[in-house]
Amino acid sequence: MEIHIAHYLIVAGILFSIGLVGVVVRRNAIVVLMCLELMLNAANLVFVAFARMHGNMQGRIFVFFAITVAAAEAAVMLAIIIAVYRQRETVNTDDMDIMQG
Amino acid sequence: MDAMNLHLMLPEIYLVLLGLVILIADLYLAPEKRFNLGWWTAGGLSVLAVWLFATPTPETVEFAGFGLYRADGFALFMKKVFALTGILVAVMSTGYLKRYGRGPGEFFSLVIFALTGMFMVASVNDFMSLFVSLELVTLCLFILAAYRRHDKLSGEAGIKYIIVGAMAAGLMLFGMAFIYGATGEVRFTYMGADGQLVLLSQTVANLESGWQMTALFGFTVLLVGLGFKVAAVPFHVWVPDVYQGAPTPVTAFLSVGSKAAGFILIIRVITLVVPTIAPGADLALVDQLVKLFALIAGLTLFYGNLAAIPQKNLKRLMGFSSIGHAGYLLLGIVAVLAMKAAGEETMNGVSAIAFYLFAYVFTNMAMFIGMVIFTQGSEDSHAIDDYAGLGKRAPLLALCMTIALLSLAGVPPLAGFFGKFYLISSIVEAARLDGYGWLLVLAAAGAVNVVISMYYYLCVVKRMYMLEPTSDEPIHLPPPAKIAMVACIVLVVVIGIFQGPFVQMATGVLATLGF
Numbered sequence: 001m002e003i004h005i006a007h008y009l010i011v012a013g014i015l016f017s018i019g020l021v022g023v024v025v026r027r028n029a030i031v032v033l034m035c036l037e038l039m040l041n042a043a044n045l046v047f048v049a050f051a052r053m054h055g056n057m058q059g060r061i062f063v064f065f066a067i068t069v070a071a072a073e074a075a076v077m078l079a080i081i082i083a084v085y086r087q088r089e090t091v092n093t094d095d096m097d098i099m100q101g
Numbered sequence: 102m103d104a105m106n107l108h109l110m111l112p113e114i115y116l117v118l119l120g121l122v123i124l125i126a127d128l129y130l131a132p133e134k135r136f137n138l139g140w141w142t143a144g145g146l147s148v149l150a151v152w153l154f155a156t157p158t159p160e161t162v163e164f165a166g167f168g169l170y171r172a173d174g175f176a177l178f179m180k181k182v183f184a185l186t187g188i189l190v191a192v193m194s195t196g197y198l199k200r201y202g203r204g205p206g207e208f209f210s211l212v213i214f215a216l217t218g219m220f221m222v223a224s225v226n227d228f229m230s231l232f233v234s235l236e237l238v239t240l241c242l243f244i245l246a247a248y249r250r251h252d253k254l255s256g257e258a259g260i261k262y263i264i265v266g267a268m269a270a271g272l273m274l275f276g277m278a279f280i281y282g283a284t285g286e287v288r289f290t291y292m293g294a295d296g297q298l299v300l301l302s303q304t305v306a307n308l309e310s311g312w313q314m315t316a317l318f319g320f321t322v323l324l325v326g327l328g329f330k331v332a333a334v335p336f337h338v339w340v341p342d343v344y345q346g347a348p349t350p351v352t353a354f355l356s357v358g359s360k361a362a363g364f365i366l367i368i369r370v371i372t373l374v375v376p377t378i379a380p381g382a383d384l385a386l387v388d389q390l391v392k393l394f395a396l397i398a399g400l401t402l403f404y405g406n407l408a409a410i411p412q413k414n415l416k417r418l419m420g421f422s423s424i425g426h427a428g429y430l431l432l433g434i435v436a437v438l439a440m441k442a443a444g445e446e447t448m449n450g451v452s453a454i455a456f457y458l459f460a461y462v463f464t465n466m467a468m469f470i471g472m473v474i475f476t477q478g479s480e481d482s483h484a485i486d487d488y489a490g491l492g493k494r495a496p497l498l499a500l501c502m503t504i505a506l507l508s509l510a511g512v513p514p515l516a517g518f519f520g521k522f523y524l525i526s527s528i529v530e531a532a533r534l535d536g537y538g539w540l541l542v543l544a545a546a547g548a549v550n551v552v553i554s555m556y557y558y559l560c561v562v563k564r565m566y567m568l569e570p571t572s573d574e575p576i577h578l579p580p581p582a583k584i585a586m587v588a589c590i591v592l593v594v595v596i597g598i599f600q601g602p603f604v605q606m607a608t609g610v611l612a613t614l615g616f
Contacts, residue, residue, distance in 0.1 A: 016275055023268050032264055039271030046278035054285035059278075062229050062287060066274055069236045073270070076240055077263050080247045084256040093264070096257045099342040099417075 008049035016042035029081045029091040033074060040070045102292050106165035109172040112149060112180060113220050119145040120213035127206020135205050139195030142209040143188050146216075150184040153177065158609045164226065168288055171226040173613035178455055178606065179223040179365055182462055186357045187216045189466040192585045193473045194350040200478030201249065201348075208248060212354065215241035222362045225369055228277045228287040235273075235330070238362050239266045242355060246347040252480065258346025265339040269329030276323030280374065283308060283316035289373040300615075305386075306376035317386045320375065321393070327370075330363035332427045334400040341408075344420030345483075349476070352416060353469035356423045361458050364430055368451055371434065372615050377441045387442040391537070394435045399546050402428030406553040415472060416483045418557065419465075422509060425554055426461065430454055432524045432547055439531040439540060448611055449530060453523035456607035460508070460516035460596050467505040467589035471498055474582050485561055490570025497583070498576060499565045501590045508593045510558040511551045516596035521551060523604075 015038055022035030044063045051059030085091050107114070122145075123138050130138070162173040190212055198205045218237030225231040243266060247259020281287050284304045293299040305316050328336040344352050378387050405425030412418040436450035475491070475498065476482050492499040508517035525547045532540035596603050 036267045043274035050282035058287045080259045083250040
């Protein structure tokens with residue numbers, strides 16, 4: 001079977017949806033972080049697939065920047081998760097409910 | 102276009118160096134002197150502000166960084182706004198951090214790096230620089246929001262902000278990938294094969310209809326991501342919690358800087374990437390965006406202002422009011438989009454947004470400086486009831502906060518009134534177009550919301566003046582914060598009464614916007 005652009009997009013769409021749903025429904029902050037990474041990587045896959053289709057470099061270079069930003073984001077998020085864990089001994093996002101209304 | 106042109110990026114280079122100087126100086130200063138870094142920051146940013154105000158508005162667009170970066174009138178205007186925001190944040194943070202007593206070096210360098218990101222945001226000319234500079238802003242703000250790391254509220258604010266912010270980044274990236282897929286181009290303006298400057302919007306306009314739908318999907322997802330950044334309903338859920346939990350100076354920075362950055366990017370995408378439809382051509386793409394934005398703007402206006410009414414915490418109230426103000430700013434976006442859908446390149450909506458943001462900086466900052474002074478740098482008395490009798494305890498503070506609240510509500514002749522006036526008149530102007538008469542409903546919604554917001558702002562004023570004080574403890578007004586607050590209030594009144602030069606400044610951005 002020949003691999004077409006649509007195949008890449010379908011895989012990316014599935015990855016992105018898993019990520020988005022995971023961010024919304026999962027309660028463990030670490031799992032949420034993993035799901036966020038999944039969303040970013042789905043977008044990277046779309047970029048690379050389209051870069052191949054258009055035959056230019058812009059999409060591929062964009063992916064380098066996106067990966068770098070994702071790494072920085074993961075570092076900051078883990079740091080905040082650790083700070084919160086030290087206060088409350090939990091990383092369950094359901095327990096972060098002091099502020100409401 | 103194909104040159105580095107580093108001299109255009111000097112403000113950003115200066116900011117990065119300033120941030121590094123603060124970070125290194127923090128290591129060498131004695132602990133009790135470290136809190137003076139706030140004055141270093143304010144001083145360094147004041148030099149930058151003077152420099153920017155002395156720069157004449159460019160007549161043409163210039164490109165730097167091989168087309169990743171553009172220097173034009175709108176970028177310069179927004180950089181002025183950001184520099185002033187940075188100065189005010191530095192002034193109000195200094196006393197606050199002294200009271201909190203931890204690490205001023207990191208705090209101020211993070212503020213400066215976030216400002217660098219905002220400066221880059223003002224000058225984006227490429228999806229790549231858009232993504233990276235916006236992430237620079239938000240990453241710094243995530244850390245700042247969670248800065249009081251032993252405080253449960255601050256930690257909660259940080260984690261809520263980063264989950265929503267990172268999700269928005271993922272959505273934006275996904276949307277950009279599809280716009281790239283449809284057009285094969287990530288630059289907003291670039292040299293075509295024949296040596297002519299090409300706008301990405303022209304490329305989008307020439308796509309066949311299937312790829313236009315791909316681009317429309319990309320725009321929608323990208324604008325949803327940006328909607329999170331500007332706190333548009335239904336992407337606003339993080340705002341009240343983050344505003345309440347973050348340290349007060351950071352809340353002030355968020356409410357002005359982060360929101361302005363989001364609106365700049367929406368304006369850039371709309372002016373440079375969304376096509377202007379020629380009369381008689383297929384309207385689908387842009388017309389859908391007009392309807393989408395009109396709906397979001399209406400919801401944002403009503404939700405922000407109605408949900409602010411029952412609030413008991415002033416910081417949280419400011420969060421909802423900030424959602425309401427985002428609704429007003431979205432009116433300008435709807436006006437620009439409607440003009441584009443009708444094939445006109447009139448962008449009065451953009452100059453109205455620029456004027457509104459300029460006025461909003463001083464109004465909002467005066468309010469937050471007042472809150473920092475009132476709470477004496479702690480985070481435990483933000484209940485609106487605590488402000489009872491402030492008019493007797495500290496008349497100057499109460500007067501300044503009252504004027505700021507009246508300007509936020511939109512009482513003439515203060516700056517906030519004219520900001521709202523220009524935005525609503527831009528939407529009325531757009532309603533004259535064929536098929537867009539229904540936009541008048543949106544203009545009416547804007548006017549109705551002035552009245553709604555008047556109610557909850559005046560409830561705060563009422564507590565300050567009509568009720569008896571609950572405590573006799575005197576309120577100490579530290580001179581720098583007092584001067585900054587009074588200067589903001591004077592500017593709010595001056596911008597309201599002598600608008601001429603400020604309106605001229607705001608309309609000056611239009612000449613170089615769409616190229």
